[in-house]
Amino acid sequence: MIDVRLLRANPAEVRAALARRGDPELDQVVLRAQAADDRLREITARRDQIRARVNELSREVGRLRREGDVEAAEALQGESRELGSEESVLAAEHDSMAADLRELLLVIPNIPNADVPDGVSDADNPVIAGPYLPEGGEEGFAEHQRVPHWEIGAQLGILDNERATKIAASMFTMQRGAGATLARALCQYALDSNADAFEEVRPPTLVSTATLTSTGQLPKFADDAYAIERDDLWCIPTAEVPLTSIHAGEILDQAELPLRFMAYSPCYRREAGSAGRDTRGMLRSHEFDKVEILALSTPEQAPVLLTEMIGRVERMISSLGLHHRAIEICTGDLGQSHHRSVDIEVYAPGCGQWLEVSSVSWFSDYQARRADIRYRPLDDEGRPQKGTALVHTLNGSALAVPRVWAAILETHRQADGSVAVPEVLRPYMRGIERIG
RNA sequence: GGAACGGUGGCAGAGCGGACAAAUGCAGCCGCCUUGAAAGCGGCCGGCCCACAAGGCCCGGGGGUUCGAAUCCCUCCCGUUCCGCCA
16 A cells, blocks of 8 residues: 555655556546545544543543432433434444545555656566577577477476366466476475575465455455455465565564565466466466565665565576576556566577566565554664654565476477476486486 | 363553553663663653644454443454364
């Protein structure tokens, strides 16, 4: 959520900043939120005045009763009772107005960072690092590398999506033999590579509605998530969801920040808006594995962490012998909760596509406000300051398995049709150097 | 799933219809004392809404009874223990 107080104090600024996202309907929502906030404060003030009077009368009644003046007490009780019914009307009005305001605020996206470039769609996302390609660029790959991974997977018997579909439904995948081992090895490698700075967590992968709302998936994107209605739980689309909420509702000490977590988890996505796209191979599926890295920080630490996390992802991709580039997401393509976001894409020579394998994002205090994650700020001398402040959250995929799996098959395919296993993965694959 | 008992501030733990945002202890902060520290002494010491103050709200969530609820009633959630079931 954005800060209502900011909207109150600088409505023009907030509207201008949000206008950069290019959503023509958004401004109306912002204006309605502003009106709801005005109305809410007015009702609150009136309600509180009545409550103050009722409290005063009740104290007086107590005193009179102790003194034995029943008649006077009963007179005041009558007055108080009348005020009470007036109060309950205003209280109901207050509650429904507060709910209205919250509903509006929950669908207003985050304010983009000033450094985010303007643009209307993904076509406007500038490349900010790379592309790191072999001699000759995208054309510089050998003929034996120009085979799509679904064909390689079939040739080597390590990808069996036909049977995955039989067992589950379309858009599910199944890796077998060395293909399954490779998928697992990628996860373990990613976890081990980030263990120097991140605490490993094995979180729940089914979460409550409140948890899925905190990170921004609900209420707006309910169609994208698998719901288990009978138990009022949701399948997580990413480990970002449970990891962000680890400290929901808590007040942290500034000295503990930044807190860093990483988790392997399966990720479940209905892909409601992308039916029929990327239906072959491993490029898009309803269930996949991912290692996520995440941090809770002060506002000052956040931009530094963003840079660090991007660097970690780039090094990981390079260490696997893959070719990548980094893309800065423009205002028109920025996700709802994102304050600033950078995608890492890997070139897959077999299908001839740049594949998004990671998205590293800074959420400012947007998720923290929804999840109510605060800290006690320290002053320059290290003494606690008055009050609390919201943390900033950041996260990124350290490694998303399917697309990296695909890029490895295509990039490391040899002239004889086998696939060379990147050196760093071999210890995680019982020493296997070559598939096929 | 059944039964019993619980859920109060950072932690521990009192309060069980009125003067309670809530005793007390620990932790924390400021000062005194000290060469420094500990101990001791004095003070401060939860959060939220509201521009501040005034005022209001918060004793697991929601609802009810009452002039008045941390305290009584209902309901849901969570925890502990025992039983059942189970990897």
